[in-house]
Amino acid sequence: EQNCPYPELDGRDLEPDSEQLWVTVDDEVAGTIRILRDADALRIGRVVVAAKHRxxxxxxxxxxxxxxxxxxIAPELKLVLDAQAPLQGWYGSFGFTPVSEVFYEDGIPHVTMELTNNA
Known part of the structure; x- marks a missing residue:
């Protein structure tokens, strides 16, 4: 859908402490999220929702x-994510704040956001 030229084959899905979450609607997967453990944070990524469920x-x-x-998992760790820039307000509604300048990934503007109170 986003015409990204590179596949997301980073191998991190196979890490023993990675978690894949999903939501179903009428027995159909409507969206997914991945949680990874970095050295000093938990990283939320691959937030995807099917167009018909947005x-x-x-x-x-x-x-x-x-x-x-x-x-x-780890209430003492901050949470980080790389949000598509237009979705900063949506992530902000959960308490995330931007901690980087806008950068481009696969031609799409992103910003790193952080939630420091994970409890």
């Missing part, structure tokens, strides 16, 4: 669950 609350439900799960 605007239904499925993304908010899934993301809220991911935050709960992060608090269970």
């Amino acid at each position: 605007g239904t609350g499925a993304a908010r439900e899934l993301f809220a669950y991911a935050l709960e799960r992060c608090a269970q």
Whole structure:
């Protein structure tokens, strides 16, 4: 959908402490999120919701669950993510704040955001 020229084959899905979360609607996967453990933070990534489920609350439900799960995994660690720049407000509604300038990944503007109170 986003016409990214490079596949996301970083191998991190196979790390023993990575977690893949998803939400279903009518027995169909509506969205997914990946949680990774970095040295000093938990990293949320691959936040994806199928086009037909956007605007239904499925993304908010899934993301809220991911935050709960992060608090269970390692409440002492900050949470970081690389948000697509137009979605800063959405992530901000969960308490994330920008900590970087805009950068481009696969031609798409992103900004790193952080949530320091993971409890």
